[in-house]
Amino acid sequence: MQKNLVIVESPAKAKTIEKFLGKDYKVMSSYGHIRDLKAKEFSIDIEHNYAPEYAVPTDKRKLVSELKNEVQTAETVWLASDEDREGEAISWHLYETLGLKPENTRRIVFHEITKNAILHAIETPRNINIDIVNAQQARRVLDRIVGFELSPVLWKKVKPALSAGRVQSVSVRLIVEREREINEFTSEAAFRVTANFLLPDGTTLLKAELNKRIKEKAAVIAFLESCKEAAFSIEDITTKPVRKSPAPPFTTSTLQQEAARKLGFSVAQTMSVAQRLYEAGFITYMRTDSVNLSESALEAAGEAIVKEYGAKYHKLRRYHTKSKGAQEAHEAIRPAYLEQAEISGTAQEKRLYDLIRKRTIAGQMADAELERTTISIAISGNTEKFMATGEVIVFDGFLQVYHESSDDESEKEQGNGILPAVNLHDILHMQQIEAVERFTQRPPRYTEASLVRRMEELGIGRPSTYAPTIQTIQHREYVVKSDKEGVKRSYCIITLSEKVIKERKEEEVTGADRNKLIPTDVGTVVNNFLMGNFPAVMDYNFTAGIEKEFDAIAEGELIWTEAIDKFYKVFHPIVDSVNALRTEHKVGERELGTDPKSGKPVFVKIGRFGPVAQIGLATNPDDKKAAEKPQFASLMKGQSIETITLAEALKLFDLPRTVGEYGGETVTAAIGRFGPFIRHNGKFVSIPKHLNPHTITLEESVALIEDKIKADGERLIKKFEEEPELEILKGRYGPYIAFQKKNYKIPKAVAEPSALTLEEVRQIIADADKEPAKKTVRKTAARKTK
DSSP states (O other): OEEEEEEESOHHHHHHHHTTSOTTEEEEEOOSOSOEEOTTSOOEEGGGTTEEOEEOOGGGHHHHHHHHHHHHTEEEEEEOOOSSHHHHHHHHHHHHHTTOOGGGEEEOOOSBOSHHHHHHHHHSOBOOOHHHHHHHHHHHHHHHHHHHHHHHHHHHHTOTTOOOOHHHHHHHHHHHHHHHHHHHOOOOEEEEEEEEEEOTTSSOEEEEEESSOBOOHHHHHHHHHHHSSOOEEEEEEEEEEEEEOOOOOBOHHHHHHHHHHHHOOOHHHHHHHHHHHHHTTSBBOSOOOOOOOOHHHHHHHHHHHHHHHOGGGBOOOOOOOOOTTOOSOSSOBOBSSTTOOOOOSOHHHHHHHHHHHHHHHHTTBOOEEEEEEEEEEEETTOSOEEEEEEEEEEEOGGGGTOOOOOSOHHHHHOOOOOOOOOOTTOEEEEEEEEEEEEEOOOOOOOOHHHHHHHHHHHTOSOTTTHHHHHHHHHHTTSEEEEEEOOEEEEEEEEEEETTEEEEEEEEEEESOEEEEEEEOHHHHHHHHHHHHHOHHHHOHHHHHHHHHHHHHHHTTSSOHHHHHHHHHHHHHHHHHHHHHOOOSSOTTOEEEEEOTTTOOEEEEEEETTEEEEEESOOOOTTOTTTOOOOEEEEOOTTOOTTTOOHHHHHHHTTOSEEEEEETTEEEEEEEETTEEEEEETTEEEEOOTTSOTTTOOHHHHHHHHHHHHHHHHHHEEEEOTTOTTOEEEEETTEEEEEETTEEEEOOTTOSOGGGOOHHHHHHHHHHHHHSOHHHHHHHHHHHHHO
């Protein structure tokens, strides 16, 4: 009889724990949840106090059977899933599904997978915390209610196959509203005036900036005129000490933000790598909004700092978590062994571990001490002054180890250098004054990291939900992570040098973005519809309030079914009333004006395959004389139904466009479901980003066609005259057979695909077609769910 059975939720975690426990312990994995709400059913019994209807998924039945057999032969069962709400729920589902008994079941928790932590957990077991389980159940049930009741409304009113979610919809709202702010933003210009002065020694340069910006060009010229004969002198020198303190150790959100800035990781990538580090025993639990460190961690950090940098660099700091909802874990993310500077693993794991260790160590180091000097330069006959600011690091402290990054682009531009030594009342020689026209900056688009920060500020979601939410809104194609091309803008530069004022124009690109979150038209339309009809669900305070209710449930201060009931009794009647509404136009449809050729109205809206422009309305099909279909044209990449103009929409109807002839066949440019393309001789060739279907020339089109013919020729291994549709081709994963729009794998036993005869190829196809259809269906389904 097996003495002890330990059940964790991941095989990697099981493997690490097994190293610390003796032969009396067997460690198995549940591979996450072993039961959940049924996937394609509502699974909530509204009439019986919102009772969830759980089921074991088909792919988990064999595992459950194996676990039940092991439970029967174990003296004690240890449930060792993660210590957050999801982990507590996993343990509870295991307890219920496996039919465990309280007398021989123990719940153990730990926030790091080290020998000491595991043995301490074994020594101090507890019962399953049903309040924490209920908080997870409440989230799951509420999200199911919102998803199952809202999504069909979207199918009916907007477009089939859409979905809505409590947190995902509010996250999309943030991105849509930011895009709207950007579109409505009007930039204002002002001149930034800087000067180069020579000190009395005639060689040392001092750079300074005017203490205000000048809006009008005429005022700039007037100021420069006044400077032609002006004297410049050092009016004031102030020096003051400045101290900078380190940032606290990482929480989930700050790790996601800093890994994005410093390492270029996506939010999901950060969590995946951190999960592997945790399960391998290298770091503490990675889903936490706590900044606390254990006493042993504080001691280890102090020892590492003194050893590596000296005692003067160490300063004991106890950080305290401000948010009441810091329930995901009881410690910040830190290395399990702070003395371990390097780990084994992938390059990504090593880089993230190094970031976590440096942040933890820096948080226990002394302040950086700087000296900030400000020099004021007077201009004779003028009230304005030039100012020069510089910083000198007196003691680097924590900066020896770690510099925190920022998303603020203007902050990145500010760099205070070291100033030269000057004396009060020194007379300076003005070498040049330059006034550069600058513009106010529009609000920045969100990155994944800055969206996480904003969600945390508003109280939307929790550490365990940030990454899945951001993944979901991109997977649903409500938001895309994309680049945005900038536009050219001219600006003015006016200089004064040797008493001569000169003016010139230069160009810059503004508004360009890389890897930013941009709402799609579908995301914008869905957001507008939900904001108009379900404002309470879309309210930031409501969503944050729900999170606080989950916290109260976890603390045993609120009964979860009462919280759900309060929400449902308000929410469900609104769904019914919106469903009953009849609208004259389709949701998201926008009328732009009238087509001057036909006199018919022009609309933009969400079509079956995305945003489209439409000329005319569908007439009554029963009236054959009046029956007429509207015209449709797909919007181009970068165009939006919110901002497209009538002229831009009408231009879309210039396509398809005959570009010319090549090889006796017509060359046509058009836009399809997957973007702009050239059609020639029954073949389709994508038009690259730098070319436009409206302006592409015959010469450019022929070059694309020839490249396509060449690429297709290189793919072809063999053709058969007797069977024109049959080809052996080179593919991404090796040679394959293509026949009647189906692809067939060539068996590994075939050494030379080009030597295959027609009969041999037909046999391969016949053998493949004999395989059971179910097997193919299962493979397809598996691919879709990944």
